[in-house]
Amino acid sequence: MKIVYSILGTYNAGGMERVLANKANYLAKLGHELTIVTTDQKAREPNFELHPQIRQVDLGINYTDDDGLGIFRKMLSYKRRQRIHRERLDAFLMQLKADIVISMFDHDVSFMHELKDGSKKVLEIHFSRFKRLLYDRKGLWKIVNTWRTAQDLALARKYDHFVVLTHEDLTYWKGLKNCVVIPNAQTFSPPQRAALIERRAIAVGRFDYQKGFDQLISIWKVIHARCPDWKLDIYGQGPLKEAMEAQIHELGLEQQISLHAPVKNIMDVYMQSSLALMSSRYEGLPMALLEAQACGLPMVSYACKCGPRDIIKPGKNGFLIAEGDQQDFADKACRLMENQQRRQQMGKVAWEMAESFDEERIMRQWILLFERLMKGEKR
Template sequence: MKLVYIFSSFAAKGGTERIFCDKMNWLAEVAGYEIVFVTYEQGNHPFAYPLSNKIRHVDLNTRFFTTGTMSLLKRIRFKFTMPRLFKHRLRKLLDEIQPDVVVSTTYALFLFREILSQPYRHVVESHVYYQLLLQNTFTHISWLDRKIARHLLEMLKRCEKVVVLTHKDAACWKGYDNIEVIHNVVTNYPEKITDVADRPKRIIAVGRLHAQKGFDLLIQSWQLIAARHPDWQLVVYGHGGDLQKLQQQLEEAGLTSSMTFAGATDNIYKEYQNSAFYVMSSRYEGWGLVLVEAMSCGLPCVSFDCPYGPSDIIRDGEDGLLVENGNIQQLAEKMELLINNKELRERLGVQARLNAARFTSDNIMPQWTKLFETIVQNDNH
């Protein structure tokens, strides 16, 4: 089986990049597929995560992001010439490779005409939910952007499959008969973890410091209960542009002694296992990989039931707790419930680790190989 994966660049350390890397490595190393990884804006940047040496990488060197620094006239010209150059270079490469399946993502929505016009079988992965895709910016005129996005998304009906991450998102793709749900993979499932009963009085959260992750809501929620639990700490790991704003909110709330923005870490699994439970305050998610990671370390998770992901991962009351989306008071109540009940934390944590195993490579990746092989077999018939 010969697959081509298309992604803009592999320079940023993000969740999607990590998932892409893990999947391609598994398919190359375990399934024995021939994988060609095609980027178009990588340049000379190093890879964010290590790729198997069995994977061939090609960069098309069509750096769309450079248009942001150009004059208006030059930018308009590049809006027309750059996609054509991308299409030409991609076609030449694909004709050389002759892949069985070409895999791209909805992050390349603005290039769908160029990608999907290639005469090969296409699978498109959507790592964000459908309604968010309609909010893509093309002209900065909201109604027109939405119309353009709908038109581009209609092209996906030509694909062999559109793979989404959650069942709730799948229900939003009305009129599409090619939707498949395959959850994301957690490849680092620790064989052994520290004893759940011995963990310190520490709550952990992880994510980019961005409005999507709702850390402003988390601060408000923590403010409601922090004074009653002076021996507990809430630590947030991640970096992003909202650090200064969040730090100011933290200071104004008088929480600097009990809540910390600790920056990024290279060993997040160590931090999971040094915590009593996990909290997610996101306004929306494509999936929620950090929930699965935390659960694999025996952490119960408290999460907003945001669109979409947490409800596909957490079984409410069995291995974690779901909270009405955006309900700050309820989030505080659920956090306090776990703070006050060590036995509940331990019971949920044990079950969380067991349930997280359903997202390991052994359970998820065969769904991908079955998908690819069915596509090729159907086409041959």
Template sequence: MRLGFFIESLNRKGGTEITLVNRINLLAQNYDYKIYILTKEDGTVFNLHQNISIKNIDSLSINELEKYLKNIKVEILTYINNYDFDYFNLLKISTKNILEYHTSKSFFEKIYYNTKSQNNILKKLVMKVFGYKKIRELEKVSNKFDKVVLLTKQDLKNWKLNNKIEISNSLREFPKDISKLENKIILSVGRLSKEKGFDRLIDVMKFVFIKHKDWTLEIYGDGPEKERLEYKINNLNLSTNIKIFSFEENILKKYLNSSIYILPSYVEGQGMVLLEAMSCGVPVVSFDIKCGPRDLIKNNFNGYIVRDNDIKGMSKKVIELIEKEDLRKEMGQKGRELSYLYKKDAVIKKWINLYKELSGGEPIEP
């Protein structure tokens, strides 16, 4: 089968890019799929299987792009997030079309319903009406695709679509070992951008370190908020306990070296970092945001979900895990058990069945 993927770039290792590359490499290597990446930048920072080609289409006209797609005989075209609806609307080619949302509906709502900068009540109302219309427009276009793939059951309920299906991301790798949960290290991983909530994680840890000065928080990631976060850490005199490191290629060893994982995000698509921590047997704590955590965490069973933005509430749960080693290990083990459902082989079969469904083929056994 020949698949095409529209994505803006494969020149940064964000969560969306990593999960896509893992999938297409597996399809190309184990199932002999031919994959064509259609992007607006040259090259890639990833190692791609020989059955995967990448093409910069930025300078191509619609007619030239149509000719290229016909020549390579692509059967299914996938659009990653809402990039690029222009191609979807303009291309006149007989393919099946998939839209993948790697962000939740709540992400778009936060963008379109953002009234925080408006003090005037009338302006706030106008912004809400504008946001409502933008979401409806997004759903109207999305309904034109043959399938829209969403990451979580929670998001499946939120989108008003007739063609939606839930397929979660899979784990990059499944570790043979688990953390011993003995090191006094708390971990958080992600892009250093506002939506990831590292600013409020620092506020959480301020209360934790009052009782447990011998523990440390390690944050791994890069992004535009790094300087502001480091200023806040220094301003609160927490530089001894909180360290920010650049993204680590072998992040698995950092999970295995930690004893607690915290997800402080304001919004998430799925929250793969939670799954990665769980697969390493590390207990997790998250704010109760609209999408992601509740698909993975059963509160008080395999982790903690804390009311969104309850800074002191989260600090209390972290302190509880610090002080109760047996609880850490129990929750960590239960999280590990859940993570088996997200191994590569289990998730890739869902994708293959979707591709076969759209192309009229016979599904494979789950």
């Protein structure tokens, strides 16, 4: 099959980019013809290694050049970039004649379903249904995001198939007959699970508002008072790094919390940790939890929309915490820090439950979906 993925760029070290690389590499190894079309790559190398047979094409739209503009200037520029984007993507797809074209719910979502290149159009989303309403924007931006959230439902209905990551999120897309759940696959499957003896907790994610690391740093102040010999490693990058460093300094936690740049060998870091923490305000299906579980780490996470509920079974492989309840978060984390036997029990269950997100199992679902679309089947 000729398969096209359309995304803003592959240069980021985010979960969506990692998932795309994993899926594209898997399909390319099977002999399918893969193309990744981007809008804002600007000749940057992909952050995650791609199979040499995968073709990469950038349309040069550069939406991110408008970051920081006021709402009215940004809306005018966006309309122009959308027109150029549509023209260039349409021309490329008409020439390529792909079988399947997948939008990752990016800037192409408003028009890709209308392109008449003969391909089946699939839409996949890596965040929750109400992600735009969780940005914490005010004024006109809040009105715009509320309107766009309402439009998302109408747009998703127009695609041949719409894929969400969790059963929780499926319930929020009511009335869509073309909607199906296919979760992310875990990135790796270590030959053995983590020993869970190091007094180290790990958190992974972009340093931005979504990941809620401001709350996690505050929580660690409470944890440190009760479990002073434990350390927290946070891996990521992003615009809030300086704010996080300032908060760590203000709370006097420089010796207890370390910020690290993303690393290629993140599996080794998980294997040297004993507890995974996630403080996100919203998610899709967090790779950080899937990867931690694959390594046999117990997890403590806010029960945000969406994803943690599909991974963590409370009391078995970790704990789910009501959003914003920092005291309970600290208490549950400390319970695991103070009880190695409990950590081991939960880690073993996590290791066993990781099989549900095995790459072979997940990719079989994608291939079956593509084959059904090629045959003209809707479901």
